[in-house]
Structures are given as C-alpha cells and as structure tokens.
Amino acid sequence: MKKYLQKMIGILLAVCILCCGCNRQPQMYQKVDTAMGTIISQTIYLSGDTTAADTVTAEVISCINDLEKEYLSWRMDSSELYWINAKAGSGQLLEMSDFLTNIVKQCQNVYVASDGAFDFTLGSVARLWNIDSWAGQFQGGSTVNTSQAVYRIPTREELDVAMMAVGCNLSNIDGSYINLPERMQLDLGAVGKGIALDCVKQVLLQQEAVTGAVISVGGSILTYGSKPDGSLWNVGIVDPFDTAHSIGILTIPGGCSISTSGDYERYVEVDGVRYHHIIDPATGYPADSGVKSVTILLKDNNVDSYEGLFSDALSTACFVLGVDKGLGLAEAFGAEALMVDSRGEIHMTEGMESYFYLSNAEK
Ligand code: AMP
Ligand code: MG
Secondary structure, three states: OHHHHHHHHHHHHHHHHHHHHHHOOOEEEEEEEEEOOEEEEEEEEEOOOHHHHHHHHHHHHHHHHHHHHHHHOOOOOOOHHHHHHHOOOOOOOEEOOHHHHHHHHHHHHHHHHOOOOOOOOEHHHHHHHOHHHOOEOOOOOOOOOOOOOOOOOOOHHHHHHHHOOOOHHHOOEEOOEEOOOOOOEOOOOOOHHHHHHHHHHHHHHOOOOEEEEEEEEOOEEEEEEOOOOOOOEEEEEEEOOEEEEEEEEEEEOOOEEEEEEEOOOEEEEEOOEEEEOOEOOOOOOEOOOOEEEEEEEEEOOOOOOOHHHHHHHHHHHHHHHOHHHHHHHHHHOOOEEEEEEOOOOEEEOHHHHHOEEEOOOOO
C-alpha cells in the first residue's frame, strides 16, 4: 500500500511539473546595445527554450551590423553603397544586389509620391552640412559646441553646386543597374533604421521561441507578436519641445513599424539658430515646414514587405512637406501619421486617433 501511494504521488508530481511546464508564461529579456551609430534596445518574450535569449539578441545585432557593413554605409568601403558612390561619374554601369535593388526601387516610389521631398540622392548636400559629425540625441548631447568645434554653415554658392548633383531623375537607375552622374552621392540615412526593422522582423520570424518583442533602432520601433497577458504594446512619442518627456503613447498590436523624424534628433546650433538634419531638397537647407516632429505607423500586411523602410522614408518626407501635404502622403501609403507643429499642436490621420493617448489624459 505504501509503495502504491508513493507511486501515485510520484505520478501526480510528474503531471504537475509537466502541466506547469506547458503553461509557463513566456519570460521577458531585455538588452541594450549600440549598432548603426545608434542605440538598439530589445525587449523579447520567449517561451519553451528560454536559453535562446542570448542567441536571439545577438542575431538581431549582427543582422543590423551586417546591413550597415554590406549594404548601407556610405563610410565603410565594405558596403555596396560606398562603391556606387565611389564610382559616380565614372560612366561605369554597376549591377546592384537584389537586396539593394529592391530598396532603391521602394525609395524611388517615395521620391515620386512625395514630389522629391524624400530624396535619397542628396548625399552631396548632407556631406556639405556634415550632418554625421553632429552629436545625435542618443550620443550624450545634442549640439556641437560651436565655440570649440570648427563648424561653418555652408554658403549658398556651395549649396548650389552640391544641389546640382541631387535628384533621382538624374541618377541613371535602370532596374538593378546604376550609374551615378558626377558628384551624385546616395544617402540612405533616412531609411536605414527602418530597413533595419524589416531585417530584424525576418530574424524574429525564424525564432520559434520568440512570442513577442519590441525592438527599437534609434527612433524606429518594431512591435512583434504579443505580450503574455495579451495586452497591447505601448510606444511613447517624444515631446519635441522637451525630449526628456513624451507627449503621449501609441497603444498598438504586434506587427507595427513606427518611425519618428524630429528636429531635436540631430542638430547644430550656430549663433542661436538651430540647423537640424532633415534637408529640404528644394532648397538645400534644413526643412522649414512648420513641423517639429512626425511619427509614422505602418501595420504589417505581408512578411516580405517593407513597412520599416516606408515608415522611415515617410517620416522624413512628411517632415519636409509639412502638415497638410504630409498627412495626405501618409494616407496615400496606407500609413497613420502624427505630426507636432511648431506651435505644439498635434495633427493626426483619422486612423492614428484610435492608437494615440495623450500623456496624463483619461483613457
Ligand atoms: P530621418 O532622421 O529618418 O528623418 O533621416 C534623416 C537623415 O536622412 C539625414 O541625416 C540625412 O542623412 C538624410 N536626409 C535628410 N534629409 C533628407 C531628405 N529630404 N530625403 C532623404 N534623406 C534625407
Ligand atoms: Mg526617416
């Protein structure tokens, strides 16, 4: 009898352990790294093989590093973009990889739809402003100390010369072949973080143990899967007038790409004037459209699509276009937009209103 009881207790215990294992809630892991010159923060929920956390977070970072190194960097001579720029004016027709061909194609779509407000051929102007030397919001300070640093605003004449080498229509792109005219330089800075989100999504899709995640690449954020309690993901929107605080949150499901472009992200102040990093391709100067920040949200419709890229390209384009045209452009791409103007007023597409909660406002 005693043996029988012991056996029963043993079986009951085994069943309990198994049941607990089956129902065990996914565990949360968080990791912060730097890559692509910005901060990458990962919050990942894993079920089953929770030892995969280190592997998953490492794969996310290595896919972002590879993206920069192999395709997008204009500084690294290991990247395709570097060589396309280096051969500008050589008359040589270069064949792009399928990956870069598709990116260029999507960028051309946004260029055309935005009437050139988004223009990924403005590298010569961006270099002239030396935007990449300005400290970014995540790099421990937002302004170049111009009293010490040697920084000079480009002259109108210099900008005019650089502007002659800007414009997608000049860029001799034919399918997967490209041949940049003299001095034209591609700049994918306005879509890099969004493309990173699209790559990260592919990494997560291959990881069975991942049940949900929020990945932030600088100002661009991907929500993936769901939280263990089934609640929606919350993403804060920075107050462009007070970047330590948010103006509100977006409460959204998994499968969204969100990108923000703001005049606070990267800028230099000279003689009390702020010059930010979003250039109006019509003037060569920082865009002056009465907008302080633009947030674009795109929902995942297709695993092979480019929601991250489009959210990033559109946030830049809408910033240049201003409120009315910007909201129209976002809608044309099936995207939601939230724009803060220079008076602090918030403008949204209709669909965005169901996701956005103002800070301190009643739900
Ligand atoms: P974002 O922060 O996504 O708006 O991207 C800004 C970056 O994209 C800048 O640092 C430039 O490298 C580049 N850029 C600036 N203005 C434009 C523009 N109008 N179209 C395309 N790229 C731009
Ligand atoms: Mg952008």
